Amino acid sequence: MNDKDFDTVPDQTGGADDVYRSQPPGREERIHLLQATVFIEDAARYREICHRVDKRALQIYRMYQSNTIQRCRIVFIFVLHILAFFEYPSSLTLSSDIRFRGDGVSIPCGVTEGIELICLLFFVMDVIIKYWLIGFAQFRKKNWMIATVVVLTLSLIDWCVSIGFRCNEATRFRRIIRPFFIINYSNIMKKTVKCLQRTLPEVFSVLMLLGLHLFVFSLVGMLLFPNPKPYDTMSNVTDGMFVAQSNVSTPSPSNSSTVIGEGETYFRTLLDSFMNLLVLLTTANNPDVMMPVYQQNRFYSLYFIVFLLIGNYCFMNMLLAVIYNQFRGYFQTSMQSDLLRRRVGVRAAYEVLKETDRYSNISHAGLRHGVSLYNVKTIIEHADLPVHVKSALREDLDRKVTMSDDYFSLMEFQACFEAMETDPPQKQKPELRWFQNVWVRRLQRCVAHRVFGYFGNLVATANVIVIATELSLEYDKSLGGNTSNLNIVNFVFVVYYFVEQVVKFVAFGWKRYVYEYWNIFDGVITVILVITEFFAVGYYGFPLSGSKQVHDTPVVWNFVRIINILILFRLLRIIPNIKAMTIVAATLVDLVRNLKAFAGILIVIYYSFAIVGIEIFHNAITNTASNNTGLVFECGSYQQLEYWANNFDDFAAALVVLWDIMVVNNWSVFLKAYAKVKTEWSYLYFIIWWLFSVVIVMQLFTALIIENFIMKWDKSASRRNRGNSDFEESHHFMSVHDMFRESLHEPTEEEILLHISNNQYLQTTLS
Numbered sequence: 001m002n003d004k005d006f007d008t009v010p011d012q013t014g015g016a017d018d019v020y021r022s023q024p025p026g027r028e029e030r031i032h033l034l035q036a037t038v039f040i041e042d043a044a045r046y047r048e049i050c051h052r053v054d055k056r057a058l059q060i061y062r063m064y065q066s067n068t069i070q071r072c073r074i075v076f077i078f079v080l081h082i083l084a085f086f087e088y089p090s091s092l093t094l095s096s097d098i099r100f101r102g103d104g105v106s107i108p109c110g111v112t113e114g115i116e117l118i119c120l121l122f123f124v125m126d127v128i129i130k131y132w133l134i135g136f137a138q139f140r141k142k143n144w145m146i147a148t149v150v151v152l153t154l155s156l157i158d159w160c161v162s163i164g165f166r167c168n169e170a171t172r173f174r175r176i177i178r179p180f181f182i183i184n185y186s187n188i189m190k191k192t193v194k195c196l197q198r199t200l201p202e203v204f205s206v207l208m209l210l211g212l213h214l215f216v217f218s219l220v221g222m223l224l225f226p227n228p229k230p231y232d233t234m235s236n237v238t239d240g241m242f243v244a245q246s247n248v249s250t251p252s253p254s255n256s257s258t259v260i261g262e263g264e265t266y267f268r269t270l271l272d273s274f275m276n277l278l279v280l281l282t283t284a285n286n287p288d289v290m291m292p293v294y295q296q297n298r299f300y301s302l303y304f305i306v307f308l309l310i311g312n313y314c315f316m317n318m319l320l321a322v323i324y325n326q327f328r329g330y331f332q333t334s335m336q337s338d339l340l341r342r343r344v345g346v347r348a349a350y351e352v353l354k355e356t357d358r359y360s361n362i363s364h365a366g367l368r369h370g371v372s373l374y375n376v377k378t379i380i381e382h383a384d385l386p387v388h389v390k391s392a393l394r395e396d397l398d399r400k401v402t403m404s405d406d407y408f409s410l411m412e413f414q415a416c417f418e419a420m421e422t423d424p425p426q427k428q429k430p431e432l433r434w435f436q437n438v439w440v441r442r443l444q445r446c447v448a449h450r451v452f453g454y455f456g457n458l459v460a461t462a463n464v465i466v467i468a469t470e471l472s473l474e475y476d477k478s479l480g481g482n483t484s485n486l487n488i489v490n491f492v493f494v495v496y497y498f499v500e501q502v503v504k505f506v507a508f509g510w511k512r513y514v515y516e517y518w519n520i521f522d523g524v525i526t527v528i529l530v531i532t533e534f535f536a537v538g539y540y541g542f543p544l545s546g547s548k549q550v551h552d553t554p555v556v557w558n559f560v561r562i563i564n565i566l567i568l569f570r571l572l573r574i575i576p577n578i579k580a581m582t583i584v585a586a587t588l589v590d591l592v593r594n595l596k597a598f599a600g601i602l603i604v605i606y607y608s609f610a611i612v613g614i615e616i617f618h619n620a621i622t623n624t625a626s627n628n629t630g631l632v633f634e635c636g637s638y639q640q641l642e643y644w645a646n647n648f649d650d651f652a653a654a655l656v657v658l659w660d661i662m663v664v665n666n667w668s669v670f671l672k673a674y675a676k677v678k679t680e681w682s683y684l685y686f687i688i689w690w691l692f693s694v695v696i697v698m699q700l701f702t703a704l705i706i707e708n709f710i711m712k713w714d715k716s717a718s719r720r721n722r723g724n725s726d727f728e729e730s731h732h733f734m735s736v737h738d739m740f741r742e743s744l745h746e747p748t749e750e751e752i753l754l755h756i757s758n759n760q761y762l763q764t765t766l767s
Contacts, residue, residue, distance in 0.1 A: 029356050031055050032352050032353065032355050032356035032765075033356060033375060033378055033382075034058050034059075035053050035349075035352045035765065036349040036350075036352045036356070036379045037349075037379040037383045038053075038058050038061060039345045039346070039348045039349040039352065040345065040346065040380075040383045040385070040417065041062070041065070041383050041384055042341075042345045043342045043343075043344075043345025043346045043349070043417070043420065044342075044345075044383075044385050044386070044420050045065075046187070046338040046341050047065075047345070048341055049344060049345050049762065050134060050138050050759055050761065051133045051138075051761065052132075052133055052134075052135065052761055053761045053762065053764075053765055060129065060132075060133065061133050062384075064129055064130070064133065066384075072122075073126070073185050074185075076118075076119045076122045076123070077119075077181050077182060077185065079115060079119055080115075080119040080120075080178060080181065081179065081181075081182070081607065083112050083115060083116055084175065084178075084607070084610075084651040085651055085652060086107050087107070087112050087172075087175070087651075088106070088107075088167070089614065089618060089649055089650045090104035090105050090106060090107060090650060091104065091650040091651050091653070092104050092105035093105075093650075095645065096645045096646075096647065096649065096650065096652065096653035096656070097644045097645040098621065098622070098623050098644050098647060098649065099623050099644050104650065109166055109167035110163075110167070113159065113162060113163060117159060120155055120156060120159065123148070123152055123181060124152055124156075127145065127148055127149060127152065130145065135761075137760070144184055147180070147184075148180075148184055151180045151181075154174060154177065155174040155177065155178070171615055175611045176608055176611045176612060176615075177608075178607070179603070179604040179605075179607040179608050180604075182600055182603065182604055182607075183600065183601075183604060186596075186597060186600060188596070189600045189601060191330075191334050191597075192597055192598060192600075192601050194334075195327055195331060195334075195700070196601075196697075196700065198326055198330050199322070199323055199327070199330075199696070199700075202322045202326060203319060203322060203323065203695075203696060206315060206319050206322055207319075209315060210281075210311065210315045210319075213310055213311055213315065214274055214277050214278060215274065217277055217303075217307050218267075218270055218273035218274045219273075220303070221267045221303070222267045222270065222273055224267075224300070224303060225266070225267045225293060265292060266289050266292075271683075275668075275671060275683060276289055276668075278687070279667065279668040279671070280304070280307065281307075281308070281311045281316075282312075282667070282690075283308070283312065284664050284665055284666060284667055286308070287304075290303075290304040316695075319695060319699060320699050320702060320703070323696070323700055323702075323703055324699075324702075324703040324707075327700055327703040327704070328703070328707060331740060332740050332743055332744070335740040335744060336744050336745070339744050339746075340747045340751060340752070340755070342420070342421075343414075343746075343747050343752050344747075344752055344755045344756060346414055346417045347414070347752050347756060348756055348759070348762055349379065349417075350410060350413045350414070351756065351762075351766055352762075352765060352766070353371035353372070353375050353376070353379070354371055355765065355766060356371070356372070356375055370407040370408045370409040370410065370412070371407060371413060372406070372407060372408075373397065373406050373407060373408060374406075376397065376408055376416070377397055380393045380394065380397070385420070388422070389419055392419035392422055393416060393419050396416045397416070421741065429512070429515055430509070430511040430515055432448060432507075433509045433512070443503070443507060447503055447504055447507040447508070448507065448508075456500055457573060457574045459493070460567075460570055460571050460573060461571065461574070463490070463493045463567055463571075464567065464568060464571050466486070466489050466493075467486065467490075467564055467567060467568070470484075470485060470486040474486075486564075487563075490563055490567065491533060493567070494526075494529050494530060494533050494563070494567075497529060497530075497570070498526060498529075500526075501522065501523050501526045504519065518573055521572070522570065522573050525566055525569060525570045529563060529566050529567070529570075532562050532563055532566070533563065536563070598697075598701050598704060601697055602693070602701075605689075605692050605693060605697065606655060606693075609685075609689050610648075610651055610654035610655050610658060611651070612685070613648040613654045613658070613685065614648050614649075614651065614654055616648070616678070616682070616685060617648035617678065617682070618648055618649055619649055620648070620674060620677045620678055621638070621644075621647055621673065621674075621677055623644065637669065637672070638669050638670070638672070638673035639673075641666075641669060643669060643670075643673070646660060657670065658689060658693070661686060661690065661693075662689075662694055662698075667686070670686065671683060
């Protein structure tokens with residue numbers, strides 16, 4: 001925005017100070033208005049104001065922070081990371097199964113590298129502009145910017161190496177550090193990374209105890225389930241001891257052989273014992289690991305039960321408690337810092353506006369104690385603020401006008417801009433438009449009554465119960481014919497749903513009907529149901545008539561399945577009527593929107609670990625069965641289970657393998673397979689991935705769910721006496737800032753003034 005834009009006088013609705021504005025603002029005044037506008041925008045987005053404040057710098061700064069440039073960053077980040085699917089080894093095959101996937105599409109050297117170079121140069125320009133805006137003094141204080149320079153430098157060097165080797169280099173290190181750009185351009189993701197960094201010492205202490213727990217039980221397991229040498233290799237002393245013991249108590253041959261079998265299978269070495277117990281900690285091999293000995297002696301199960309009680313139910317839950325405590329503590333501290341930045345931005349705008357009045361033609365005695373109402377109007381109109389915030393600020397200004405007050409004191413100015421913390425206003429429920437006809441008005445009263453909604457929920461529930469009963473008793477008959485009992489019943493229910501929605505639409509009117517989201521959901525599902533039934537009737541006639549019976553055709557199967565699936569989805573309409581479901585649904589809605597930062601962290605570790613996995617395990621597993629058709633594989637092995645499509649031979653396949661391991665079901669299969677074809681050191685890769693993805697990141701995600709749910713539940717409890725339903729009150733989006741807002745305290749005047757006095761750019765303006 002050019003500073004000449006401030007020549008445009010905002011819409012005036014009256015007020016004492018209008019008479020004092022007789023001409024457009026001067027040059028110095030326009031610059032101060034631009035500065036105040038930028039400071040308010042910084043405050044609205046919790047940004048620091050430590051940047052240059054001259055006219056040219058502010059114009060570039062606003063462009064740098066604009067939504068257009070933000071979208072460009074997202075596009076370049078997306079393009080840069082999507083290249084992994086096209087770079088060697090390419091994922092451009094229909095299947096990842098090594099037996100018949102064929103050769104992937106090979107992209108010529110220089111194509112993906114050229115696109116990558118464009119993206120890297122964009123980020124280089126981004127860093128240069130930001131460095132110019134904040135200066136060296138601020139640059140050296142920002143670790144993320146320094147890290148960005150380092151990552152860009154290493155990436156460009158590695159890119160040059162790739163071009164020099166004509167894309168035949170052994171390893172591309174820049175692909176491993178490429179996800180750094182995802183984190184770097186998201187403040188919430190940066191906070192999440194810092195939270196993880198702060199959590200690691202406490203998590204490490206619990207992990208040390210967990211590791212000690214695994215180590216001790218590994219040794220105990222080796223002693224309980226030994227793997228003895230053959231008798232002829234034992235010493236005479238050992239034989240004598242064995243004979244002496246056997247005279248006292250001779251174990252049954254089956255029991256002895258079973259214990260030995262347990263040791264040979266799961267406790268053969270210390271490493272085998274440790275890894276099998278680690279897998280047991282995730283319950284992936286439970287109860288398989290204890291069955292050889294449990295079959296003969298039930299008391300051996302105590303060993304495994306005690307191990308899981310301590311490890312899975314004590315240490316793992318302790319990890320969740322530690323991560324949740326650190327999550328809440330760090331984010332509350334971080335949100336407090338954001339609140340301080342907002343207050344500093346508002347106070348800086350106030351101080352700059354006071355300087356503006358020195359250059360203006362406004363002469364009013366009261367202005368010595370505040371800032372001009374006209375100038376406040378000006379910066380609000382020109383600031384890039386959310387619509388609901390700007391509306392709230394205008395309403396506050398209108399109240400000032402009606403009071404015939406032409407200036408803002410510091411307290412009034414700060415109170416005015418607290419509107420930036422208000423939630424978007426809820427839409428007012430439209431009034432019911434009553435018809436003149438008496439019978440129609442009675443119908444409207446019936447439809448508007450809550451009993452009508454309860455009856456509709458009862459009908460939907462009955463429909464689902466009928467579907468469940470029919471599918472349980474006559475599955476093939478219900479889905480195979482167009483005149484089955486299930487199709488006849490569903491047809492009747494769909495007719496009722498259609499009549500119900502038509503009546504509601506007529507009784508409520510368009511505005512009242514679409515006000516509630518569940519009406520829209522219900523209406524869309526009903527329309528799709530009616531259209532599907534219409535086509536089914538057009539093909540086969542009415543199910544009640546039985547004039548045209550059709551059985552076991554794909555079209556019938558598809559029609560019936562679609563109708564039943566839609567009816568099942570329609571049962572979700574009962575959610576607003578059950579408080580617990582309402583809170584859970586609202587929490588899920590918030591999670592989907594808050595998930596961007598936490599899902600971003602998961603994407604980052606997925607991306608980096610997938611690239612590392614490709615570098616380590618690419619083409620490690622080959623199809624040995626194709627060379628020997630008579631080969632028999634061990635039961636439960638990678639080859640016997642035909643996991644051939646799960647490999648690290650390309651990026652897409654690597655992502656799926658990491659997902660399978662994060663789910664931890666059968667992840668021991670991958671551990672053994674890659675340890676066999678590579679080395680036992682490969683265990684470290686999978687253990688580290690399990691620790692990062694399952695133990696740390698997913699536990700952090702659980703902490704977010706707990707905190708969000710608690711906030712929603714508390715707010716719902718405080719609003720029970722209001723007229724709106726729980727869902728209508730709680731469906732509004734709750735950001736991370738909103739979650740901690742009530743626990744924050746206002747920064748002191750000394751803290752705010754200290755930050756302003758330490759801002760070298762601002763002090764130059766105010767001096």
